[in-house]
Amino acid sequence: MKLETETVEAAWQGQWIWGEGEPSPRNVWRCFRKRFSLTEGNGGDATLRITADSRYVLFVNGTQVGRGPVRSWPFELAYDEYEVGHLLKTDQVNVISVLVTHYGVSTFQYLLGRGGLLAELRQSGQAEPLLVTDATWQTAVHAGYDRHSSRISCQLGFTEIIDSRVWEDSWLDPRSELDWAAAQVIGPAGVEPWTRLVKRPIPYLAEEPLYPSRIETVRAVKPAAWSAVIDLRNHLVPESVHHANNIWFVGYLATVIRLEQPGKVTLGSADDGRVTHTISMNGIWYGPEAYTGDDGERYLTVELPAGDHFVLLHLNSCNHGHGFHFGVDSDQSFQVLSPLPDVEGDSPFVTLGPFDVVEIIDHQPGRELRLDHPDLEKARTLSAPGELQAWTEWVRPIPAALVNLQDVFTSSVWTSVARQQPVPQQLHAMATSGATPGIVPVFAGLDTEIVIDFGRELSGFLAFEIDAAAGTVIDLYGFEYMNGDGWRQQTYQLDNSLRYVCRDGRQSYVSPVRRGLRYVAVTVRGAEREVRWHNLRMIQSHYPVAETGSFQSSDLLLNEIWSLCRHTTRLCMEDTFVDCPAYEQTYWVGDARNEALINYYVFGAKEIVEHSLRLVPGSAFQTPLYADQVPSGWNSAIPNWTFFWVSACLEYYRFSGDARFASEIWPSVRATLDCYRDNLDSQGLLRMKGWNFLDWAPFEQPKDGVVTPQNMFMVKALRDAASLAEAVGEPIETARFMAEAEQLRRAINEHLWDEKLDVYVDCLHPDGRPSATTSMQTQVAASLCGIADGDRARRMGAYLVDPPADFVQIGSPFMSFFYHEALAKQGRLDVLLADIRKQYGTMIDYGATTCWETYAKPDNLAPTRSHCHAWSAGPAYFLGAYVLGVTGLTPGWDRVLIAPHPDSLDWARGSVPLPDGGRIDISWRVDRTIGRMKLRVSAPGSVRLEYQAPEGFELDIESCPVG
Structure with missing residues (x-):
């Protein structure tokens, strides 16, 4: 696939550098610095280009400039560019400082390479760079970070344990002369494993400090002894x-x-x-x-x-x-x-x-x-x-x-003593951004634990400022849920902790490790004098989006659900879409298809979608079926996730109108579907060994055999591929993929329909035995993917509206997205909205501020695992696309259909982003006594609007062109 890359040899004069010792050390935090002077007239419009393996934080003259790189394949490594001229001085020594974290292990967003840093400072109009990474740079392993810290989760890197007594921030000061070792040169740009460098394809993430809302509890605690x-x-x-x-x-x-x-x-x-x-x-x-x-x-x-x-x-x-x-x-x-x-x-x-x-x-x-x-x-x-x-x-x-041996998670969770204490009034200052510090209470022979509530789920970088004695230990442990009785849901499988050992006096710390949480348990241990807590904050970090989309209606519950979905989606937009900001921060390919559609109606962002889609074919060296999460060291394929990616490619083309993208992604779409076609059996059905997953529910989706909804989604993927082929001018391929889709549809109807039960079976096991379960998942897929016709299609429609009690029911909001798509296709907005109110209303009853990964588990204190999961934010899409009624008719949305569906609502208003900026504003109100809808639409004059009245109503249209 063609990518916007530069010729490495011509573009970069900097060299990859590292330090002595292991090329790929485990969990190392290595610092680099370069002091330099500028002659008069140099540096005013200087740009610094930089990348590193695994991650970096960049400082210029002590000011943090950025962090990166964005997740990418090592053989197409992204680099960043920063304008830094305003931070440089011509009358004094300057210093560029870089903290590089190298994981030394593969994760769900990183493939093990080797440690390295590459950078160069250039000035506009000059052929030669002002400076480059080479052997004149100095380097040292950051002695404050404990390299023995543990993995955050199997998907992520390492927790941080930092002793500020053994490391000063003087390395950021240009005046400091440090006796560090010279950097070791690895090789020029283009050296393996970073054989190609790709300019960052998305904007820099937004960062804003957010402060807690309240102190939840104070306890005197004693952890397990060891x-x-x-x-x-x-x-x-x-x-x-x-x-x-x-x-x-x-x-x-x-x-x-x-x-x-x-x-x-x-x-x-x-x-x-x-x-x-x-x-x-x-x-x-x-x-x-x-x-x-x-x-x-x-x-x-x-x-x-x-x-x-x-x-x-x-x-x-x-x-x-x-x-x-x-x-x-x-x-x-x-x-x-x-x-x-x-x-x-x-x-x-x-x-x-x-x-x-x-x-x-x-x-x-x-x-x-x-x-x-x-x-x-x-x-x-x-x-x-x-x-x-x-x-x-x-x-x-x-x-x-x-x-x-500094297990902060266990010390936070396993306590032999935990005595509830009143919250001192003066401590509330800890939860504000004011100038007055909170004084941490001390309990003889015990530690002090303070649980702080940020008021809603957040994602970013914890930061704090305190005044304490040297050796005071500050443990922070983030989690997502507490109930009204003070019971907290521990983050099993997620070591969401941080330990900071104080030096003497007033000090501050900003964590370089991204975390998702709502609550933070702050435990102060071994304080020898008063601890004055000046502030705790989360530097909220997310993809930079404008709140272009909006929704309000006569139903307050739907309004709150829409806001819940907007906040969830924003938190799960990082350098790609991610499943959740806490447990994984993983770009799951199938999840992102639904998340992209939600984004179109809430934010209208395009670059993040294109970047996410383009990453997927890079996994072809792991599997031609394409991996289900990328870039990742887990060589795993879920067929449905690849099928959803195919649909997402077509949907992005239809939203953006980007013909270049369609043309460049098409060969990868064709290649992977041809590989799936090679897995059709003698009956013409897709038969796979592997993770044949669709929903967290107890219906049969075995790891070997013919899984019915998987076959159905392949039919849809083949049809979507045909539409993409048509868009790029490949009529022969269009006809081929449509024919293959029809052949597979017929095979499904011939072999996977149970005439006696009047349903599609969930699967065929390797021995030919049909599934014992009958599920809504399979019938939903049949309806959505257009598998059935005639009486069978009518039967599917009846199942959607009135799901039989003996069917395996839908287990996650992710599967509900497809259910709601099928209902919308049938025109049953009444059932769709009722289901949204019921399922998401339960989350709100629990006090949710973001959408859960799964629906509430009956009689379980922990209602879900992940409390923030964007695959669940579907209502924001359906409320915009069907209640407001805005859908694009042509690629790029130069023609748009306005077809509101009022259902039981009296009125609704809101905005839907347009792909090239701007928005369509909609407001409508119905008068059921006379069967009329008053509709007001404001849209750019370049957008051609077409209207469709809801059934039973006539339209009174007021159109207000903009521009």
Whole structure:
């Protein structure tokens, strides 16, 4: 595919640089700086171009300028350009400072490359740059950041633990002369793995400081006495740093607890990282009845005599990369030690294994495996450290680099003491941006935890300013939900924490790690004097959008739902669309199709859509079926997600009118659908092994076989590909894809319709057995994708309006988007709006400020996993497209249909963005007594409007052209 790239050799004179040591170190924070002077007349309109692996924060003369790069493939790495002339001085020394974070592992938005920085400063009209990255730059590893910190989640990089006592910000000051090492040159621009450089294709993200709304609770707390996070995945399968694929491992984790006096000991996990485990103490295995704890928490309490006690954990995991949290608590003094004698420099843990997995019974995380290894069961008999000597073939110490001994998540979640306290009046200043600081209360022998509510879900970078004694520890832990009784939903599978160790005096810190949250638990530990908290804020960061779209109506609930969807969508627009700002921040390709449509009606942004769509074919080296999340180290394909991407490409062309995009993306659309065509079986049906997913619901969508809704969405994708081919002037391909769509539609009707049940079956298993479930998901897909005709089509329409109780019902707002599309296609806005009111009204009843990933779980304190998920923001699209009634008729929307649907509403008004700027303003009011709708429309004169009256009404139109 053609991309806007520059000839690397001609465009860049800077060289890639790094420091001594490992080329791809794990979790390293490396600083670079270059001091320089400018002659008179230079630098006034200077532009700095920069990129790095993995991420950077750029400062010029101490001022933060930007952060990046945007997510991209290493072989098409994006670079940024900043105008910095206004920050440069000709009468003094200048300094460019760059903090580069290198992950050293693959994530769901990054493929492992190697550490590197590339930059150059240029002035307009000059052939030679003012400076470039080369061996004259200085570099040092940032000593304040603990490289042993743990993974945030399997999708993301690392948490941050920073000790401000061992690192000063003088490296940002141009006056400082530092004795740092010279940078090491890797090679010129174009060196592997960054073989092509691509100019940033989207605007820079907006950043604005937002402050909390209130102090929620204050508690005097005491954490579990000892805890750690272990990267079992990278230890047991070292090559897994190169990818983010699921791996299976089965083995044992061993350590020793040395107890000085007899006493009660509790050990276990505050978040098991999807590592199923059971515990043996001195050879005695404890069954399920012995453990306590909710969800991810799992604790075992035992009475032990003084002395050494051998702990053995049986591990069983399907793992992408999240850490395993392990803790020990006791009122007695104890140590956690390695079970191997004379081991220095390593952690207090060893593993046995991994042992071979012969057969996987279920691919879902945490499920049992069928194993057949003779040593696996023998190892269960181990009861003392000395017995490990006979297992040298299997025993390996876990390196200290893979163990975080400052486990902030466990310290925040697992508390042996938690006493509720009144909120002091003076502490409320902590939740404001005023000049008066909040004074943190101190409780003898305990830490102080303060839960702060930002009032709504946010996404960005935490920042604070405090005055404290050196060594005071500030722990921050972000989460999304508390109920009215003070119960908090812990972020299991998400280590959303930060530890800051204070130097003496007044100080501030801005985290470079993006987080999503609503609440922050701030815990002050070990304060030797008064802690004065000046402010806490979130630097809200999102794609820069104008609030062009709007919606109001006579239904206050629908108005609130629309606002909920707008805020959700904005939070999930980063450098691509992302699923959620907290747990993953992953660009899921299928999610983004729906999110793009929502965006068109709320913000009208185009560049983010095009950038997201163009990233997808880059995954062809992983799979010609295209990956379901990109760019990612997880080589995973969900066929439906690729089909939705095909539809999104056509929809973007129809919204933007960008013929160049259509022409350039078309070969990739054709290529992947041809690969899917190669997976049709002898019956002409798509038969796939893999993740055949559509909805979080208990209908049969097996990992092998013919999955019916998947076949149906392929029909739609083939038709959409035909429309794209027609747009780019490929009539032969248009006819071919339409013919293939019809052939697949006929095969579906021949082989996947159950005449007796009057439904489409959910799947055919590899042995030919049809599904035992019957689902709304499949019937919705049949209706939306135009599979049925005649009586079958009428049957599908009846199912949409009155879903049978014995059908598997829709399980997520994502699937509801397709349901609502099918209802809109049938003209049943009454059913569509009733469903929106019911499902999203429940979220609002829970106090939601953003749309949930799933619908509320009955009788569950935690109503959903992710409380902010843009695949759920569909109502904003349907209210604009159908209630206001605005849809484009031609690519680029130079012709627009205005066809309002009032349903039970008395009036509605709002705005819909246009693709090239501007908007269409709509307001209507109905008078049912005379069957008339008064409609007022304001639109640019260049847009041709066509009107369609709702059934049962005549239109009184007032048109107000703009421009």
